[in-house]
Amino acid sequence: MLAEQIATIIRTRLLDPLEILFDDVGDLSARTDAVAGRLAATIEGDDDQAARYAIARLIGALYPGDAPFDPPADWWRTPLGRVVARRMGHPAAHAVSYSVAGAMLGVTKQGVHDLVRRGKLVRDPEGGVTVASVMGRLNA
Secondary structure, eight states, X not given: OHHHHHHHXXXXXXXXHHHHHHSOOHHHHHHHHHHHHHHHHHHHSSOHHHHHHHHHHHHHHHSOOSSOOOOOGXXXXXXXHHHHHHHHSOTTOSEEOHHHXXXXXXXXXXXXXXXXXXXXXXXXXXXXXXXXXXXXXXXX
């Protein structure tokens, strides 16, 4: 599932624009599934450092820009979003909104409120929930 999502994103974000410019990206297109499979295996593997490095490379290549990476809440419900949340939290934020925390955890915004109230998640003093507490909950 993760490898399929990575391959789809590589095709739509990288290869499709290149094909528009160059008419043929045949060799790259054929290699996409293999590259996506290797990335997924690394991201889901036992080596945390290698997984975080692969995630950073993937996000940097697929979501370039001058602004910090800040995907919509629904992105966190995808296979890639779920593994990023578990492996490294939010790559560009110390704290996230209750709705993003809910998406990362697979619960509702009200569920996050309940977890904060019960002391299961840490409320950030500036609002939202700390990413560290979300990761702690995901990895518990």
